[in-house]
C-alpha cells in the first residue's frame with residue numbers, strides 16, 4: 216500500500232491507507248457542485264487534478280502524486296506552500312482578531328502592513344482589497360475621483376498597453392487588450408486607449424495603466440524598457456500593475472524599480488500574502504491621497520470599499536511573508552535561479568519544437584511551434600509535464616514556468632529536463 220499523501224505527515228489524524236483510497240474514490244465518483252474558472256467543465260478530469268495538500272514547492276493530488284508547482288498556483292505562491300512561518304502567523308492572528316471592518320475603523324495589523332508596503336514601494340498610503348482585480352478597480356476609481364477634486368472632471372479615460380491584462384472585473388476587463396478575456400463582455404466594458412509612444416495624452420485622459428517589464432497573461436510577453444521612459448514625466452497619473460510581477464518574481468521586489476518608474480498608484484496582490492490568502496492593495500502617492508482630504512460635509516472621501524479590506528489574518532500572513540524575504544534571502548535566490556534558468560533556456564531555444572523563449576527573472580514562457588490547432592501543443596505538453604511531476608498551465612502554446620521563489624536548483628533543472636524530454640517525445 217503506498218503512503219497516504221492526503222494529510223500532512225505530522226498530522227496526528229493521519230488517514231489510514233484504506234481511508235486514503237476511499238477519498239480518491241470519492242473524488243472520482245461524486246457529483247461535483249463546483250464550477251471552476253477558465254475551465255471547460257465537460258472535459259475536466261477531477262480524478263487527476265484534485266489537490267489535497269501542499270508542502271514546500273509541491274502540490275499533492277488525491278492519487279498521492281506529488282508535483283512541482285511550476286506555475287506557483289498562478290503566480291501567487293512565493294516561499295512554498297504552507298510555509299510554517301506563514302501558517303503560524305495566520306493561526307496566531309486568527310485567535311486574536313479574525314476580522315474587523317476598515318470602514319471607519321482600523322486594526323494594528325493592517326496599519327503595520329500599510330507602513331511596510333509604503334516603505335518598500337516609496338508610496339505613501341495603502342488602500343486594501345481582496346483580489347488583484349479589485350485593487351485595479353480601486354485605482355481606476357481613485358484616478359477618476361482625484362481629477363474631479365482637482366477641477367478636471369473630464370479626465371475619465373484610460374490609456375493601456377497593447378496586449379494588456381489587468382483582471383476579470385468590468386473596469387479591469389476594459390483595460391485588457393486580449394480578446395479571449397474581453398470580447399464577449401462588450402456590454403459591460405468601456406473603451407480604453409492603446410498607448411502610442413509618439414502621442415501626447417489628451418485632456419480627457421485620467422491615467423495610464425501599465426504592467427511593468429512583462430505581460431504575464433499575454434504569454435510572458437516582454438515589454439521593451441524604452442516604452443516606459445516617455446511615461447515618466449507626461450502621464451497625467453501613472454498606475455503600475457504589480458499584481459503578477461510584485462514580490463520578487465522578476466528579480467527586484469517590484470518590477471517598476473528596475474524601470475525607474477515613479478508611479479502615482481501601484482496595485483499589488485497575488486504574492487502579497489506569500490500566496491496563502493487573498494489580499495490586494497492599491498498604494499497611493501500622497502499627492503493623490505491629499506486630494507481626498509476635506510471636512511466631513513465635503514463628501515470628498517474615497518467612495519469605494521470591500522467588506523474584507525485589510526482582513527487582519529491576511530495582513531498577518533503578508534507581514535510574515537515580507538519577513539521571509541529577509542530571513543530566507545529570497546531575492547538572492549531569485550538571482551541565482553534566474554541565471555540557471557537563463558542557461559537552460561539558451562539550450563531550449565535551439566530545439567525545433569520551440570518557437571521562442573522569454574524570461575524576466577523567474578517569469579518564463581517557452582512558446583512552442585503550433586500544431587494544427589492553436590493551443591493544442593501547449594495543452595499536450597502541459598499534460599505530459601504533469602505525468603512527469605510538474606504542474607503548469609499553458610497560455611495557448613506558451614508553457615509557463617513561474618516557480619515559487621523558494622525553488623531549489625534541482626527542481627528548476629528537473630523542470631527543464633522534463634520539458635526537454637516532453638518536447639523530444
Ligand SMILES: Cc1ncc(COP(=O)(O)O)c(C=O)c1O
Pocket residue numbers: 346347348349351380381382383426431432456457458459460484485
Ligand atoms: C497583471 C495582472 N493584473 C491583475 C490581475 C488580476 O488579479 P486577480 O486574478 O487576483 O483578480 C492579474 C491576474 O492574473 C494579472 O496578471
